[in-house]
Amino acid sequence: MSLPDFSRLCDPGELRNTIGDRDLYFWGARHGYGMCRVFERFGLKPKGFIDSSTALAGQTVLKYPIYLPFQVLGKPGKKPYVVITSSFFAEEISKLCREAGLVDEIDFIPFTKIQKFDYQVDISGMCNLRCISCPRGNMPQQPEAGFMSAETYSRILDKILRDDPFTGVVTLYNWGEPLLNRDLPEIVRLSNEHGVLTAISSNLNVHRDFTDVIKAKPMWFRISVSGFEKSYEITHTGGKWELLLKNMHLLKELREKYHPEMVVEMFYHIYSHNNGEDFRKMKQLCESLGFTFRYRHAALAPLDNISAVMDGREISDEAKRTMELQILPVREAMAIAKQQKEQECCYERCLWITWDGKVSQCMEWYAGGRTLVPGDFLSTKLEDIIKARQESDFCKRCKEEAIHRCYVVYGDEELIHKRKSIDV
Numbered sequence: 001m002s003l004p005d006f007s008r009l010c011d012p013g014e015l016r017n018t019i020g021d022r023d024l025y026f027w028g029a030r031h032g033y034g035m036c037r038v039f040e041r042f043g044l045k046p047k048g049f050i051d052s053s054t055a056l057a058g059q060t061v062l063k064y065p066i067y068l069p070f071q072v073l074g075k076p077g078k079k080p081y082v083v084i085t086s087s088f089f090a091e092e093i094s095k096l097c098r099e100a101g102l103v104d105e106i107d108f109i110p111f112t113k114i115q116k117f118d119y120q121v122d123i124s125g126m127c128n129l130r131c132i133s134c135p136r137g138n139m140p141q142q143p144e145a146g147f148m149s150a151e152t153y154s155r156i157l158d159k160i161l162r163d164d165p166f167t168g169v170v171t172l173y174n175w176g177e178p179l180l181n182r183d184l185p186e187i188v189r190l191s192n193e194h195g196v197l198t199a200i201s202s203n204l205n206v207h208r209d210f211t212d213v214i215k216a217k218p219m220w221f222r223i224s225v226s227g228f229e230k231s232y233e234i235t236h237t238g239g240k241w242e243l244l245l246k247n248m249h250l251l252k253e254l255r256e257k258y259h260p261e262m263v264v265e266m267f268y269h270i271y272s273h274n275n276g277e278d279f280r281k282m283k284q285l286c287e288s289l290g291f292t293f294r295y296r297h298a299a300l301a302p303l304d305n306i307s308a309v310m311d312g313r314e315i316s317d318e319a320k321r322t323m324e325l326q327i328l329p330v331r332e333a334m335a336i337a338k339q340q341k342e343q344e345c346c347y348e349r350c351l352w353i354t355w356d357g358k359v360s361q362c363m364e365w366y367a368g369g370r371t372l373v374p375g376d377f378l379s380t381k382l383e384d385i386i387k388a389r390q391e392s393d394f395c396k397r398c399k400e401e402a403i404h405r406c407y408v409v410y411g412d413e414e415l416i417h418k419r420k421s422i423d424v
Helices: 012-019 033-041 090-099 150-163 182-191 211-215 230-235 241-260 279-290 303-311 317-325 330-339 382-390 395-400 403-410 414-416
Strands: 024-027 049-050 065-066 082-083 106-109 118-121 169-171 197-203 220-225 263-270 294-295 348-353
Touching: 024 033, 033 169, 033 197, 049 330, 082 090, 090 106, 118 150, 118 414, 182 197, 182 211, 220 241, 230 317, 241 263, 241 279, 241 303, 263 279, 279 294, 279 330, 294 414, 303 330, 303 403, 330 403, 395 403
Parallel strands: 024 049, 024 082, 049 065, 082 106, 118 169, 118 348, 169 197, 197 220, 220 263, 263 294
Antiparallel strands: none
């Protein structure tokens, strides 16, 4: 695992001196929001964003223009300074920078060299649904429930920014439903006041008024879905289609009225019962609302269940029902994951803080008591958290069994089309 050292590159003043009076760009328009806000906090405004997608050329992100690579690289005069904000294509982009005559850490740098962790704060310790593919619906033992207060979140955010000043985004969810937390609008406002963007993921199947949440201006809002009309209610167990539909239209209205820049993403989980006409209808609905449509093979969560299946241990009836509906079976996904065993774990650079302030071992494992460090986040030095992550025997075992790559396989859109898992 490669976590950055406490080097001069993690110091805003030293990085400011390195950039000097050169034009600053962020390469990766879809992922550069947070890092852009970080540099603005340090008094460094970018010239714009770079992205290889011709569909984005000429558009803006946070009111800054998006350029194609050839419009920036290789130009006469002073070299630009490029911060690579795309994690998936960082090496490919680095190669293009070198070919254009830019020098590592002098003219360009991946954000992973300056930001130590991605932070996920699960502000809600409960959910209103019992989806059969989720531990909330398929694990017999549940952790203690509760909500993080805005006051506690404020203290956690202050520590995050002291420890890791290049943090630009905090995600406000994991296994809980964030809209259930009445302090969510204040939590979003506190983040914005610190120059930190927020991301929310919701089942949007709530009766609670969420107008104040949108007025507080989160940057990114994901809606989790798994079907259309009656098929939705099978795997989003306990959810009601009419309520979801009503809230999706309300979200569209609230975004237009209060926060047009907010990115809204519909995230569709593909099962055998919803991969045809239902998929097409949901995609059309998403486009009519102006939301981004994304999809993945439906996975069996958490990784506790994946481990049990591979070991031949018993799983719950709800987990078994999930496997019956899956298009990509667990063992087939794990066979592909084992071919990727030597590839990195996407979760090691992430830090998950629970609603009661503890540091979870991993967001994808669920069993109670599995924490990374003995104390809570507020009382633990970041150096100790980094050391615990680097020396974790639990992480080593997970990677030895290739379980760390399982959900990467389920999220592979190319594999979905290769297997013809969408019947449209």
